[in-house]
Amino acid sequence: xxxxxxxxxxxxxxxxxxxxxxxxxxxxxxxxxxxxxxxxxxxxxxxxxxxxxxxxxxxxxxxxxxxxxxxxxxxxxxxxxxxxxxxxxxxxxxxxxxxxxxxxxxxxxxxxxxxxxxxxxxxxxxxxxxxxxxxxxxxxxxxxxxxxxxxxxxxxxxxxxxxxxxxxxxxxxxxxxxxxxxxxxxxxxxxxxxxxxxxxxxxxxxxxxxxxxxxxxxxxxxxxxxxxxxxxxxxxxxxxxxxxxxxxxxxxxxxxxxxxxxxxxxxxxxxxxxxxx
Amino acid sequence: xxxxxxxxxxxxxxxxxxxxxxxxxxxxxxxxxxxxxxxxxxxxxxxxxxxxxxxxxxxxxxxxxxxxxxxxxxxxxxxxxxxxxxxxxxxxxxxxxxxxxxxxxxxxxxxxxxxxxxxxxxxxxxxxx
Numbered sequence: 166x167x168x169x170x171x172x173x174x175x176x177x178x179x180x181x182x183x184x185x186x187x188x189x190x191x192x193x194x195x196x197x198x199x200x201x202x203x204x205x206x207x208x209x210x211x212x213x214x215x216x217x218x219x220x221x222x223x224x225x226x227x228x229x230x231x232x233x234x235x236x237x238x239x240x241x242x243x244x245x246x247x248x249x250x251x252x253x254x255x256x257x258x259x260x261x262x263x264x265x266x267x268x269x270x271x272x273x274x275x276x277x278x279x280x281x282x283x284x285x286x287x288x289x290x291x292x293x294x295x296x297x298x299x300x301x302x303x304x305x306x307x308x309x310x311x312x313x314x315x316x317x318x319x320x321x322x323x324x325x326x327x328x329x330x331x332x333x334x335x336x337x338x339x340x341x342x343x344x345x346x347x348x349x350x351x352x353x354x355x356x357x358x359x360x361x362x363x364x365x366x367x368x369x370x371x372x373x374x375x376x377x378x379x380x381x382x383x384x385x386x387x388x389x390x391x392x393x394x395x396x397x398x399x400x401x402x403x404x405x406x407x408x409x410x411x412x413x414x415x416x417x418x419x420x421x422x423x424x425x426x427x428x429x430x431x432x433x434x435x436x437x438x439x440x441x442x
Numbered sequence: 443x444x445x446x447x448x449x450x451x452x453x454x455x456x457x458x459x460x461x462x463x464x465x466x467x468x469x470x471x472x473x474x475x476x477x478x479x480x481x482x483x484x485x486x487x488x489x490x491x492x493x494x495x496x497x498x499x500x501x502x503x504x505x506x507x508x509x510x511x512x513x514x515x516x517x518x519x520x521x522x523x524x525x526x527x528x529x530x531x532x533x534x535x536x537x538x539x540x541x542x543x544x545x546x547x548x549x550x551x552x553x554x555x556x557x558x559x560x561x562x563x564x565x566x567x568x569x570x571x
Contacts, residue, residue: 169485172477207491218524222466225530229462232455239455243538243553250560258569303549371462371531372557376564378528383570385497389520390489393477396527400470 168390175205176394183223183402188409189283189422190363192370193399194220194341195276199429202269202442207391209265209442213340214386217378219399220342224370226400227407231364236308238361241319241351242368244302245329249347249369250376252333257377260338261384269437272339276430279345280423291317291358298322308361317358325355329369337377342370454541458534465530472523480516532561 178200179193186193194216201212231237260268299305299319307316319325328350332343344366351362381387436442500510500518507525510518539554 166489167485168487168489169481171489172481172485205491208494210494211491218527221527221531222470225462225527225534226466229459229466232462233459235452235455237455239451239458239538240550243535243550243557246535246557247553247560250557250564254560254564254567254569257564261569303547372535372561375528375531376561379561379565380569382525382528383502385502386494387501387521387524388491388497389476389501389517389524390480390484391491392524393473393480393520396473396524397470397477400466 171205172390172394175201175391176398178204179219179395179398180402180405183219183399183404184406184409185402185422185425186223186399187403187406189280189419189426190344191279191283191422191426192220192342192344193223193403195279196426196429197395197399198272198340199276199433201391201395203429203432203436209268210260210386211388211391213260213268214378214381214388215392215395216340217374217381218387218392219396220336220340220374221371221378222396222400223403224342224367224374226403228364228368228371231367234309234364236360237364237368238304238306238308238319238357239368240302240306241304241357242365244304245326245350245365246369246372248326248329249333249336249343249373252330252335253337253373253377254380256334256337256339257380258337259334263338265442266437266440268339269433269442272341273430273432273434273437275335275339275341275343275346276433277427280426280430282345282349284419284423291315293318294320296320296322306361308358310360315358317361318356320356321354325350328354333373333376336370336373337380340377340381342374344370449541449544451545454538454545457541458538461534461537462530465526465533469523469527469530472526473520474523476516476519476521476523478516479514479519483516532558535561 182196183193198212201207304319332346336343347366351357499506501521542550
């Protein structure tokens, strides 16, 4: 295949990945990697490198808007970035030694888990119990909702920190944003309002991915010819998705995408087990 | 929140938002420019990404990338754009550190410095080999 043709195919595929990633809240990375490896037979290391770069672009792009709205908890994000960036380096180191098949299987499992997470009902609850550590770290905050300001508290700081370190390892190992794991850490463990946990998770994804991207770059896993259509396509797709999301939030559509993503994931796991990747 | 010397969390949020937006836009412009040069020169080559091969220096080593830009090599320009993109969230952490100094929130100056230190270790720790 000529470089020009492959670039065009990847550009279209990446656009679709960014769109689906944005509509489902899964992120572009988890969709582009199976697309590159299964459909286009790209080496998984190249796919992971290209995906990491696209993850930085989409998360920084959308974080720019969220931060200005004042929903993101900057202090909480900065504090937890200690965990995610350390984890990301560990993940990038593990990636060098873990056989490709195991990476594919693990990727498939995380993908299925993320798809299930995207279907779950989002119930907004506000926790006002004060934790001493959260108080000391000035993590408790408030966010604007309509014309009022909602106060909330952060709980179980230690547990959330550990969960974030794990999310960081997965991000560095698989080249994804680990948004689903980050939201579990904040929403499930630290009991933060859903709006705050999704925007703050998004805020942290860029730095987390950057921490492992500098390792992947030196290792030669970030191929410019491949990363170029991936990052441009995913970013444009995600941008389109963010515009659509405002108008329609159909449940059927989300189930449809979750099924597709699960099929992709099963394919990754199958290829990993049979060693045909 | 706290309001010392006129700098508030609100100001930091606006600054960081702008840095992120312009960082992404600038790096994308560079990537697209490099991509056009690359496709113009190599569009008809046969592609092969099926197995991992080591890459030319002008896409891995920083000095060689800069050299490649002056030789107008498409892939070196793309890679420079990607480095700008990777630098964007790191610049965000750096600027928040400075903003927290202005806000006199030294706890968070410390936390931002720790995050920067971790990324520096990742960059210079020789994990790439």
